[in-house]
Amino acid sequence: MPELPEVETVVRGLRQAGLAGAVIREVAVLWPRSITGATPGEFAAALCGRAITAVDRRAKYIVLALDDGRSLLVHLRMTGQFRLGEAAAAADAHDRVVLRLADGRALHFHDTRKFGRFRIVAHPGEALAKLGPEPLDAAFTPELLRARLRGRRRLLKPLLLDQEVIAGLGNIYVDEALWAARLHPQRRADTLRAADFVRLHAAIREVLTRAVAAGGTTLGTGATNFLSVAGRRGGHAEALRVFRRHGAPCPRCGAKLARMVVAARGTHLCPRCQRR
DNA sequence: ATCGCAGCCTGTACGC
DNA sequence: TGCGTACAGGCTGCGA
Numbered sequence: 631m632p633e634l635p636e637v638e639t640v641v642r643g644l645r646q647a648g649l650a651g652a653v654i655r656e657v658a659v660l661w662p663r664s665i666t667g668a669t670p671g672e673f674a675a676a677l678c679g680r681a682i683t684a685v686d687r688r689a690k691y692i693v694l695a696l697d698d699g700r701s702l703l704v705h706l707r708m709t710g711q712f713r714l715g716e717a718a719a720a721a722d723a724h725d726r727v728v729l730r731l732a733d734g735r736a737l738h739f740h741d742t743r744k745f746g747r748f749r750i751v752a753h754p755g756e757a758l759a760k761l762g763p764e765p766l767d768a769a770f771t772p773e774l775l776r777a778r779l780r781g782r783r784r785l786l787k788p789l790l791l792d793q794e795v796i797a798g799l800g801n802i803y804v805d806e807a808l809w810a811a812r813l814h815p816q817r818r819a820d821t822l823r824a825a826d827f828v829r830l831h832a833a834i835r836e837v838l839t840r841a842v843a844a845g846g847t848t849l850g851t852g853a854t855n856f857l858s859v860a861g862r863r864g865g866h867a868e869a870l871r872v873f874r875r876h877g878a879p880c881p882r883c884g885a886k887l888a889r890m891v892v893a894a895r896g897t898h899l900c901p902r903c904q905r906r
Numbered sequence: 907a908t909c910g911c912a913g914c915c916t917g918t919a920c921g922c
Numbered sequence: 923t924g925c926g927t928a929c930a931g932g933c934t935g936c937g938a
Contacts, residue, residue, distance in 0.1 A: 631931065663914085690932080707932050708915085724916095743915045745932070784908065793933085801931065854917055854930090894910080895931070 632690060632706040634765070634798030635841035636856050636864060640712055641687045643859030647714050649694070653681045653732035655717075661726040664741065667749045676750050677702065677729065689761045689797035693754050701754040703747075704739070709854045710746030713738045713861065724853075742854050762796040765834050766842075772824075772831040779819040779827075786822075787815035788893040790834075799834070802847055802873045805898045807833040809872040814906040815892045815899060841866045849874070872898040 632640070644650075654677045659670035668676065677696075684695040694702040704710070713722075714737055717730045727739040727748060739746065751757040762778060763770050778795050789795050790804045799807070808815050810833035813826060822830075841847060846864030848856045856864055871881050876889035876898055885902035 633932090705932080708930085709917090741915095742917070743931095745915065747933090782907090788909090791932090850918085852917060896929090 631708055631800055631802065632710065632846075632856060633800035633803050634687075634690060634838055635803070635844075635866065636846035637687050637690050637692060637706060637798075638842050639846040639858050639864065640706070641685055641692055644685045644692070644712060647859060649682055649737070650685050651681065651683070652735075654678060654729050655732045656730040658721070658728040658730070659726075660721060660728065661741075661744055663744065664726040664739070664746060665748050667751075673748065673750065676700070688754070688758050689764070689793055690800070691758060693758075695754075696750075700750055700752050701757075703749045703751055703754060703757065705747045706741075707743075707745035707747065709743045710739060710741040711857050712859050713740055714859060760794050762792075762794050764797055765799070766838055770831070770835070772828045775831045775834075776822075776824070776827040779822065782819040784819060785815065785892065786813060786817045786819055787895070787897060789819050791893060791895070796834075798838070801895050801897075802870070803834075803837050803841065805873045806837045806871060809899060809904060810837060812903050814904040815890075815897050816906055840869060844869065872900065874898060 657674035657677050659665055659673060662670045665673045681697040682694050683697050686693040690705060692704040696702060714735055717734050717736045719736060721728055722740055724740050724742045725738045726741045726744065729737040763774060779789060782789055787804055790799050811829040813830060844864060844866035845858060845862060846856055847866040848863035849867055872887055876887045878887050880887055880900035880903060883900065883902050885900055888899055888901045890897050
């Protein structure tokens with residue numbers, strides 16, 4: 631499930647492959663619903679002949695800047711992957727969009743569960759303006775985290791999953807960060823104290839930084855699991871402390887890790903380290 | 907403001 | 923081994 635570290639890994643892979651500078655020669659939309667805001671025909675027409683001038687990430691969005699000033703936003707959602715191949719290569723059964731490039735290569739968007747989305751926008755800054763701060767930016771401080779959560783009566787976990795509160799976290803890294811900060815996922819945000827924000831801030835950054843360094847998290851071996859552009863698995867799965875480890879001992883205190891449902895999501899925690 | 911739920915999807919894990 | 927079913931979850935949109 632791509633979260634910030636996985637999307638960052640994909641973005642770096644696209645850059646390394648030299649996608650910035652590539653020219654789109656032909657567009658095939660194999661699953662129309664993968665495109666939002668335009669018909670597949672409009673989408674293809676808007677991209678044909680365009681050069682990609684930059685590859686960036688904002689939250690869990692991949693932002694491909696185009697030479698006409700517009701941008702192509704891609705959200706991988708659950709199972710989206712990018713793969714590079716030769717232009718003549720046949721599409722895989724799960725390829726939803728194929729961008730054939732002038733250099734003879736093709737960028738395949740592979741998405742088994744069809745949740746991923748492409749959208750062309752005139753101004754990415756405006757389109758993504760509602761998103762919360764980037765947790766790995768220098769501007770993300772404990773004070774900013776506190777300000778984002780101030781006065782909120784919701785529970786910590788749904789707040790941290792809310793992309794308008796803080797951008798880029800998903801189910802895996804929220805559980806990991808809450809464990810590292812020793813905070814219960816159902817703790818009400820307005821009961822946190824200054825020291826809690828400091829710990830939570832540090833935990834979020836540490837967890838994400840390590841996961842980015844490891845190239846993201848790939849959980850199992852199945853076809854729906856995360857792979858980089860180069861087809862590599864993320865190395866962070868072994869570093870997970872609590873996610874899907876219920877029943878195992880807490881790496882910090884030895885108590886049995888638990889699983890519960892919070893915000894309709896499987897949630898993993900140490901009942902001893904993380905008090906409500 | 908906040909919550910809960912349905913819907914989008916299909917591979918996987920599970921029970922029998 | 924094979925079948926059917928529940929589950930996984932990022933995000934949106936709806937009603938409460």
